[in-house]
Amino acid sequence: MNVGELAEKFGLSRSTLLYYDKIDLLSPAGRSTANYRIYSEEDVQKLEKICMYRKTGVHLKKISQLLSSPDYSVWEERLSQLNDEMNALRVQQKMILELMENPGKGEVETLFGSNRFSAILRSLGLSDKELEQFHIRMEQTSSEEHRSFLYFLGLKGEEADNIIAKTKKAIKMAIKDRPV
């Protein structure tokens, strides 16, 4: 296999493979007479692992190390890092919400009503779909539990009522649209 074929097979760009060769992460087994890169079956399997590991967000250097000596601790470290990164993102969300609520400090227009609600939703770090699913499952299990959970999150009475109303509506819609 040459670069183009390998790139397409894995949905990567050529420059990615050239880069991997450059940093000695994945060098082709050989070269053709015309100096084309030729990848072996082993190279293909190695690339498969690389792609999997890459999806965890660890640095290519660590991936390189992992390939030569599997080390379990890399995953624990990465999980811890991810935790920190998520917390950092949450801090950013909080900062934005503060700026939105205190336009005086940042001198931006005020935010209110349903906008504020959606901002709070996002600040919880969940996607809209995920949150809707969560609320639906809670409401179906126990409406009372749902309400206390919303209070638990620090929402005020009216806001909680709004969410519950929305969720009930969503459930009705879901039931209505359910295939027979």
Add this chain to the structure above:
Amino acid sequence: MNVGELAEKFGLSRSTLLYYDKIDLLSPAGRSTANYRIYSEEDVQKLEKICMYRKTGVHLKKISQLLSSPDYSVWEERLSQLNDEMNALRVQQKMILELMENPGKGEVETLFGSNRFSAILRSLGLSDKELEQFHIRMEQTSSEEHRSFLYFLGLKGEEADNIIAKTKKAIKMAIKDRPV
């Protein structure tokens, strides 16, 4: 004020301020006879805003735009971006957990018992302390609710029992260590 003083006042490095000058984000009002940068009171106030905006994670270019023309939509965009980024991190967490559970694919040692539990905890994107607090609050409110919540998260019976036992222990410790 010169660079060093301003840097210290805001807890920034000098190179940061040099960089901000270079990209025309914050250029000093003037220069001394020895070509030192001299920052005015206006510059100080501008830097204050820059520091606040920086905490939201928006690019310096956008911050530069914000300073000349306040635009509310920047925050909405950033919130949406943050959502995407958090989801991306969650995908990475999932990938790691899969690799940990399927050592065959990644050829890493197996994970079991309490390790698996802590991995699940981290995969929820909460810090250990946050999670402990959460469990404590739930357990104090309603032990039954706590258990059903754990099932809700997909934990099996024994694992749930373990968490509850741990939480009860933590509560006892907290009560015991409480200042009189």
Add this chain to the structure above:
DNA sequence: TTGCTCCTCACGTCACGTGAGGTGGC
């Protein structure tokens, strides 16, 4: 011969950090 892929530099990205080499102020 015409396209096509391939090759090798080399520069740009983002927000700085880190020297190198030199000058002014107390």
Add this chain to the structure above:
DNA sequence: TTGCTCCTCACGTCACGTGAGGTGGC
């Protein structure tokens, strides 16, 4: 004079993307 801060390049970071300019294969 001794440190101290200041100055201006310029390179390194991370994982590529994007040309520029040129060659081999069908």
